[in-house]
Amino acid sequence: MEKKEILDAVFRSMPYGIVAADNDSRVLLCNELGRAYLRLPESPGISLLGQVEHIPELYSRLREAQKSGKKPAFDLLAIPADGFFLTIRCRPTPQGFALSIIDVTRSKQTERHMLHTMLEAQEEQRRKLSTEIHDGIGPLISTIKLNLDALKLELGRQPSPQALKMMESMSELLQGMSAEIRNISHNLMPNVLVDFGLVAALENLCHRLNSSGKIQANFFHSGMRERLDLKIALGLYRISQELINNTLKYARANTINIQLVKHPSTVVLAVEDDGIGFDPGLPEEPSGKGIGLQNIQTRAKSMGGAFLLEAQPGKGVLATVEVPLKN
Structure with missing residues (x-):
């Protein structure tokens, strides 16, 4: 097998996409994965810039480089592209530039699944805490307030201005506490x-x-x-x-x-x-x-x-x- 055939075989079998283009953004070389990831037609010499508008971040970087007349060099990490998440690295070459493209969809999905799991666990804890506050502390405060109201009536039969004032103050504090607990419970799990x-x-x-x-x-x-x-x-x-x-x-x-x-x-x-x-x-x-x-x-x-x-x-x-x- 000649050296060129070996290089072609290696190029085709690479586990990531490769696309090489000249200074005018015309595609010089492209393996199958590169073609699939960027949705490139098989026509030789096509303009890469005209084919990647569906990947806005890549299109924007290549367009900026073309306008400035400089060779592009950048890294785009886990960007969305037609249902995939791709990491695209661009480096200058003597003829123009080359892109290496890695499909990171699976790792991105795993990351999102882990985030979902963590956030769902947090929400479950909030639900439990909200229920415990609503069903436990709430009724307890209501009972204390009822007892205070009864005690206030009893004190009213044998007036003591200072005691009545203290009872009124305690009743107001309990009302405030009850409202605050309702707010906390609502913030933890808003039923509305x-x-x-x-x-x-x-x-x-x-x-x-x-x-x-x-x-x-x-x-x-x-x-x-x-x-x-x-x-x-x-x-x-x-x-x-x-x-x-x-x-x-x-x-x-x-x-x-x-x-x-x-x-x-x-x-x-x-x-x-x-x-x-x-x-x-x-x-x-x-x-x-x-x-x-x-x-x-x-x-x-x-x-x-x-x-x-x-x-x-x-x-x-x-x-x-x-x-x-x-x-």
């Missing part, structure tokens, strides 16, 4: 989400925020004629909670706007505040904000979605999450 869907749950969340007097919360929605899948709805609700908590803790904002928009194949959640903002380029402070944003990133990733954060000092924060309707 399960019973009526995400729109009703976010409306309820904004109503509770407005009632607290801490901030003015506005909610807008579009295209939400049908309820979302419960897993997607719960994921977006948790993300909303995390973003609102960040706003209340760090933003010093007066207003927060929550938008939910359903498109044909995706749903977009946007949460914007008019607070002090921050510089995303600066190192994270050990305040917990970074952990909250990490949780949002994890949740978005578990739903196959993307999380985008736009922030500037003095100009508030806009957080956007877009997830596919079919996971």
